[in-house]
Amino acid sequence: MKVRKLVEILEGKIVCGEEFLEREVEYGFASDLMSDVLTLDIDKLVLITGLNNLQTIRTAEMADIECIVFARNKRIHPPMIDVALEHQMVLVECRFSMFRAVARLSEAGLKPVY
Template identity: 40%
Template sequence: MTIREVMEIVDGKVLVGADRLDERVDTACGSDLMSDVLAFVKEKAVLITGLINPHVLRTSEMLDITCIVFSRGKMPSEEMLEMAEEIGITVISSPLTTYTACGELYVHGLPGTKRKTGVKEGV
């Protein structure tokens, strides 16, 4: 799937990286916990989050995340947008909730990670 397709599926608006809309993404992750993102995300991923702070960008840079979708219409600061541009991460704002954006992307064929958490059922 391309970032352009992601943008269309989540009814998003590109804030940074309009020149990178034809780049491919392989997986998606929805989380506000960057420790979970660090544990389960692979490169060429889309991160869907409602968390707006520079730590999201730093984590994304370390993992080679291609695109960040800020859910619930959240708008990052100008400083964050400048940082995203410098490191080459496309930023999209979507009016959808994180859960709905993840569901729409999954239904349209963008998988999540196949890694298991190791947490037993019912715990």
């Protein structure tokens, strides 16, 4: 699925990376534990999290994740945007809980990692 479609499904707000909306994502992973994220080795992955800090962006960078959805109405802060722009990431804010976001994306065909 294209990132553009993911944002539509989640009724999300693109905060960073609008120029990358045609990228494909095939898998989704939801976690607030960045140590779990670091165990992943999969392409075309979107991370769904409620952890809105710079460490989330740095972890995604190390795991080669190009799209992050921040659930539970978490707001993205300017330092996060600066690093995300540097690494060509898409950052999305979403009002839904992680559970609801994952359910919507799963219904739309996004595959789980496990």
